[in-house]
Amino acid sequence: MTPPVIPVDAPGGEHVAARWLPRFAVRPGSRVATGGSQIIVLDPLADRRWDEFVCSHPSSSIYHLADWSAILRSAYGFTPCGVALESDGRIVGVLPMMSSLGVVTRRRLRALPAVGSVDPLANTAEGRRALLSAACDLALESGARSFTLTARSADLEGLEPRLAVGRRFATFIAPLGDDPERLRAGWKKSANNLWRGLRKSEQAGVTVREGSSERDLRRFYAMYCATMRHHRSLPRSYRMFSHTRRALSEKGLYRLLLAEHDGAVVAGGVFCTWQGTVDLMFNASSQAHLALRPNHAIYWNAICWAIENGCRHYNMGEAPVDGSLGRFKAQWGGEPAARFRYEFTPGGSSNAAQALRRTSNQLEARRESTLSRVWGRTPLPATRAAGQLVYRFF
Numbered sequence: 173m174t175p176p177v178i179p180v181d182a183p184g185g186e187h188v189a190a191r192w193l194p195r196f197a198v199r200p201g202s203r204v205a206t207g208g209s210q211i212i213v214l215d216p217l218a219d220r221r222w223d224e225f226v227c228s229h230p231s232s233s234i235y236h237l238a239d240w241s242a243i244l245r246s247a248y249g250f251t252p253c254g255v256a257l258e259s260d261g262r263i264v265g266v267l268p269m270m271s272s273l274g275v276v277t278r279r280r281l282r283a284l285p286a287v288g289s290v291d292p293l294a295n296t297a298e299g300r301r302a303l304l305s306a307a308c309d310l311a312l313e314s315g316a317r318s319f320t321l322t323a324r325s326a327d328l329e330g331l332e333p334r335l336a337v338g339r340r341f342a343t344f345i346a347p348l349g350d351d352p353e354r355l356r357a358g359w360k361k362s363a364n365n366l367w368r369g370l371r372k373s374e375q376a377g378v379t380v381r382e383g384s385s386e387r388d389l390r391r392f393y394a395m396y397c398a399t400m401r402h403h404r405s406l407p408r409s410y411r412m413f414s415h416t417r418r419a420l421s422e423k424g425l426y427r428l429l430l431a432e433h434d435g436a437v438v439a440g441g442v443f444c445t446w447q448g449t450v451d452l453m454f455n456a457s458s459q460a461h462l463a464l465r466p467n468h469a470i471y472w473n474a475i476c477w478a479i480e481n482g483c484r485h486y487n488m489g490e491a492p493v494d495g496s497l498g499r500f501k502a503q504w505g506g507e508p509a510a511r512f513r514y515e516f517t518p519g520g521s522s523n524a525a526q527a528l529r530r531t532s533n534q535l536e537a538r539r540e541s542t543l544s545r546v547w548g549r550t551p552l553p554a555t556r557a558a559g560q561l562v563y564r565f566f
Contacts, residue, residue, distance in 0.1 A: 251272070290323065320338070339512070348479050400456075
């Protein structure tokens with residue numbers, strides 16, 4: 173059967189044929205926000221109004237940008253299906269989502285897989301409620317097994333009762349101020365280990381430069397894969413890294429930093445900037461060179477660059493609050509900020525669905541235990557292939 177063609181009205185009178193979009197009929201009265209806004213489903217890349225709204229909204233994140241539709245589609249074959257609020261020809265609310273078809277999980281809707289938080293973005297609580305309701309309805313109407321959302325907001329189940337909090341975690345965010353040297357001087361009193369680590373890195377001759385070529389990215393990615401193996405985690409695909417660099421560099425939102433010692437790359441980080449915040453997207457370091465404190469050099473260089481370019485916060489990413497990584501981030505002034513993973517599973521209240529979830533959790537625990545035993549000896553090409561398969565099909 174030929175997939176339905178859904179025309180999307182865009183400024184200038186053009187119509188975009190989005191043949192891959194699931195059928196999504198708006199029932200009168202069920203998806204109407206304040207001011208008579210209507211829900212539409214579209215590919216964010218196909219309608220320039222999407223990014224115009226995202227760039228104008230003070231609560232947006234870089235992951236709301238339409239570029240991620242292209243990045244995730246290219247990296248893993250996911251299908252973009254953004255939900256938007258339209259009013260008087262303008263977009264006044266967005267929730268980016270991707271549809272995927274897994275071997276075990278079957279069809280899923282996610283906002284967003286493999287990247288950071290994307291709250292429903294609208295100017296009113298009613299608008300956010302309409303977006304969440306539309307996402308849950310779309311999961312039902314498209315036959316998806318689940319809809320998941322990772323967000324900063326703690327109250328989304330109050331806006332949409334079908335959502336349940338499945339997981340809570342924390343990212344660390346540090347205020348930067350406007351003077352890096354004053355910030356560093358303060359660490360001598362408040363975080364002496366950090367201050368001494370920075371000095372040790374500099375005295376050892378560790379230098380930091382910006383990576384500007386595909387070769388630089390490949391060198392970083394090889395170290396990233398080794399780092400992910402060390403931490404018993406699955407790496408993202410190189411295609412995702414390459415497309416992220418290309419898309420965000422064109423907008424001046426991307427930076428790859430490489431720490432070197434005696435000509436060898438010993439650490440690195442991929443950073444992006446958005447709305448006064450610099451985000452650490454990916455980090456990697458050579459286990460053989462940790463005594464040189466190369467990660468200290470990367471963090472410090474990123475902070476100096478961020479302050480110089482008007483950023484006043486540093487999002488250092490997820491970490492257990494009581495773990496060694498969380499303590500490392502806290503040294504830099506990082507404070508844990510709550511994040512929430514919301515889930516909607518059609519039919520999830522049934523006993524059968526609950527039993528299926530318990531079985532799934534048990535299998536996941538066994539898989540992680542097995543992974544911990546063998547992952548450290550797995551060849552890097554195999555870890556890359558496993559990451560590609562799991563992110564795409566599970």
